[in-house]
Amino acid sequence: MPEACDFSRLLKDGQTMTRKKTYRIFFASNGKAYELYARQVASADIYGFVEISGLLFGETASVLLNPAEESLKKEFEGVDRILLPYHQVSRIDEVDREGRGKVVALPVAESSSESAPPAPPAPR
Numbered sequence: 001m002p003e004a005c006d007f008s009r010l011l012k013d014g015q016t017m018t019r020k021k022t023y024r025i026f027f028a029s030n031g032k033a034y035e036l037y038a039r040q041v042a043s044a045d046i047y048g049f050v051e052i053s054g055l056l057f058g059e060t061a062s063v064l065l066n067p068a069e070e071s072l073k074k075e076f077e078g079v080d081r082i083l084l085p086y087h088q089v090s091r092i093d094e095v096d097r098e099g100r101g102k103v104v105a106l107p108v109a110e111s112s113s114e115s116a117p118p119a120p121p122a123p124r
Contacts, residue, residue, distance in 0.1 A: 022098050025052055026091040027084055031106050036072070037098040044083050053081035056098045072101045 023041045027034050039054030057073050076082070 022056065022095050023052075024091075024093045024095050024099065025089065027089045028106065029084070029088055031108070033102075033104045033106055034072075035099075035102040036076075037095075037101060041092055046083060048086055049083045050086060050089050050092075051081055051083055055079065055082075056101075058098065058100050068102050069100050072103055075103075 020039065023038050025034075025036045025038060025041060027036075036052065037056040038052045039056065040052070042051050043049075044051035055076055058069055
């Protein structure tokens with residue numbers, strides 16, 4: 001009796017379908033919050049850094065353009081990999097499919113760097 005075969009995983013010419021991993025990364029940098037999608041995330045060779053490579057930017061065949069995603073494409077144009085310090089990364093998820101990347105300006109505290117820090121008391 002022949003063995004049962006899982007036909008849901010077969011493609012043309014008997015090739016098997018392998019699911020590519022996709023990661024959603026949330027991080028903050030330079031006053032902005034980012035949400036990116038990538039194929040690979042790992043600890044970098046440089047201690048204290050996360051390495052992100054294989055950036056994904058949605059469908060290129062779409063007629064509608066997303067301004068936020070277009071700005072991400074421009075910002076990371078020509079970048080092969082990103083090295084982020086661990087403390088800037090807030091979350092990494094493995095997801096089933098890629099989504100649209102986002103970048104959002106973080107709110108600035110009212111007592112920003114424009115106000116000077118309190119001065120130490122004068123010597124007596």
